[in-house]
Amino acid sequence: MLYKTIPIKRIKISVIDLGIILFLFAFIYGIVSTAKGWRESPGYALNISLSFSNLPYYAWLSLLRQFFAYILSLNFSIIYGYIASHNKGLEPFMISLLDILQSVPVLSFMPGVILGLIVLFPYGRVGVELGSIILIFTGQVWNMAFSVYGSMSSIPREFNEAANVFNLTSFQKFLYVELPYSTIGLVWNSMMSVAGGWFFLMACEMFTLGKRDFRLPGLGSYLQLAAIRGDTRAMLVGLGVMVVIIIVIDQLVWRPLIAWAQKFKVELSSEEVVPRSMIFTILQRSTITHLVGGTLENFWEKISKKFPSRIYTSSRGKASSITRVIMIGLFGLVIVYGCFRLSIIISNIPISRWGEILLSDFLSFLRVSTAVLLSILWTLPLGVYIGMNPRLSAVMQPLVQIFASIPATAIFPIILMWLVNLKGGLSVASILLMLLGTQWYLLFNIIAGAMSIPAELKEASYIFGLKGMDKWRKLIIPAVLPQLVTGAITATGGAWNASIVSEYVHFRGTTLSVKGLGAMISSSADKGDFGVLAASTIVMIITVTIINRFFWRRLYWLSEEHHSL
């Protein structure tokens, strides 16, 4: 009996399907009508209105920018990750390049990106719009690319062998093995990336470059303008809209995606808690999704046949020496040229200015350290408490996730209102912003670490009467230390990035700033002083790298080696 267990395709259109169709129509109309605006209004000195009636439109525009930036990031990261994991000659270069790019703060990309695009698209808003999208992209893409690379280069050996024995074409292998294997990591990193996009939304929609003042209509510029004018009501309402959008996206996009991604899990055991999503279940039952899915599958299959069957040669293959030499040569040339140009720009900076940059670096370092230390101080006890109470963590984790997804930059102006009149108020506010932006990484990781303490260890410490400090020293700290360090690495990087938006602020018609490396970067970008911008960016990259390599990584190895469970 053939076909007997294959379900007959349902062609019944239900209310859900109707909803999906309407949603798609609305979305397409939205994009088309928005694109019209790009050609009309100029990209700078645009009037942003603080009237509430504009908010939905602004929110839509910001959302669209995030969406396009994300699509760009997704494609880029898959292509980059694929090439890096498949080309042994390019791999080391591509990965170290990624490592460097990842630690370049978003704002340092700004002048190059914006000026370049304005030259390419001199009319209308297109150039600036594209620039803004690319800026958001530079904040999203690197960790996604890392994730794809990491997944694709760690595909279980037998999966690769099965694909090769069955002689899958390279495209089939990508479609049926490599991409599915990368999906879970990609979804989680996408979530993080988009959250990062919201964090820098304000900086990406409204900025000055030399004498030119760029403003794009959007939620980010709305919030920033509200801050500059000191309009508290507008700030709060804008923030509210942002939080609502983030929660809605979380429910409509990320939860369903995570639930869907479970099917790509490789561990074959059935799990204790499976992420679920109402929306996902609804979509799964809809006819449209099945139809679209089927059509896509046929389409991909036709494409995949076009690719030649790759006769696989050796699992221990190395890039041939000629391509390797050419690659190294080309890459070397680019680096040499870049360094040469950079050194010209930087060599114009007077020594006194260098001293200032290094002092700023030290001051920012103090702020970052304070912020991370304070974060650890409060997240460690709370995270351990939540993590060791399973019932509590089930309730708290989604809550913490929502808190974490509110971009601290949007709350920042409100904090600033309270602190601006105090002596050293901006410095305190700056530390607070770093704290707000980065404490969540720590909290998440500590909760996860505490949850992973085996029940037997907890029981044993109970039996031996381990209490108070002893319990912390002997059980808790060793158990959560690796996770704590992982969180702290991300938090430190995030705090440095936050220094850029927190040490130099346009607020109530004036520009506030404290001495710091972040302020150095922001102000030099503002003024179009590329030499200082490049120099302070390099100093920041070096500082972050040194702290990671010589402090956090060491601590991590130490904790892994001695206390891994």
Added chain:
Amino acid sequence: MAIIETKNLTVIFDMPNNTRITVLEDISFTLEEGEFVAILGPSGAGKSTLLRATAGLITPTHGEVLYRGKLVEGVNLGVSMVFQSAALFPWLTVLENVELGLKAKGISPKERREKAIQIIDLIGLDGFESAYPKELSGGMRQRVGFARALVVEPEVLLMDEPFSELDILTAENLRNDLIDLWIEHKIPTKSILLITHSIEEAVYLADRIIILDKNPGRIKQEIYVDLPHWRDRDDEAFTRFVDRIYGIMMGKALVTKPIRPERYTTPFPHVRVGAIAGFIELLSDLVDTRVDIYKVAEDLQMDVADIQPVIEAAELLKFIDTTGGDIIITEEGKIFAEADVLEKKQIFKKLLLSHVPFIQQILQVLNNKSNHRMPVEFFIELLETKFSESEAHDQMEIAIDWGRYAELFAYDEDSKEIYLEEEIVES
């Protein structure tokens, strides 16, 4: 007529620490049409590497693989493979997993589905077509692995220990189904090549068994199993085969193997002291003086793959003697089994010092140092001249375990140093 032929196959892996490990050395064999061949060997004999070289997944360092007389470059198109872990793609349903190989061949969707459903029915997966692998038991998963390999109708079916991760009953059930498909010609497969470490499995299934030796992997002997199917494990002829192969695998008689005079060339079997002690005690309870290795494995309800390193370790220390397939407990072994904890340590120490040169060397180095301490890295580097990096670490771990038990030296995990304890130094 030979379907697959390997000629002087040698595979050498370059390790990251610049050592080269010879995994396979000079392997020549043929796989004839209509033959079911098992390749049998202890772990580390390069069985899987041999299979992968045959499939064209690994390019041999020297020698060649021929498929129907033609040199195999790249993937061998005449073969299909069943993996140890089934290696099913968890994101594809049973049907999609089975269809994958056909997709690669560019077969139309309709024909693809027909073929897939057919093989799924044949292999007993009827009703599970739309299930995902995680919904299936281990046995069912491996059935999908078989279906996926068979649906492309390969001339040769390669199997990489396909039953070793299944429980006893499931494995036996699947073995019988495979034999049924094979001897009744229900599948167009012309030859089967099976990798296994289980002697019984090889004798039960194969027409011919190729026994590999380890370090490096070489063909030790070939044996034709001329028993008719279905074979009976309790049959005397069957047991004789199993016994004989045990003897060959355990025996040190490989004439061509050069005797190397260097120190510490004998690797430590990966066995902790506790396992050796437990084994000797059990053994002395089980038997008087002389016993069949096969019987010991059976009585202890252990697989030969698990028990073999323990036997090797016990033999290295001369607790037992296994010349010619039988285990004889030595005098020391008997005393050891009866001794109390402290006496045991004494005996172990004595044997360790007289039979394991590497331990002697460690002591010598420590005694020559004024503070009697030495970083463990030093010894690992010594071992790395003979073993791969990870193997060297494993070897060191075992050496430390044995040395600690014998109270010959101590090890400080924090400073990563091996040292002599005060009392030892004084005495």
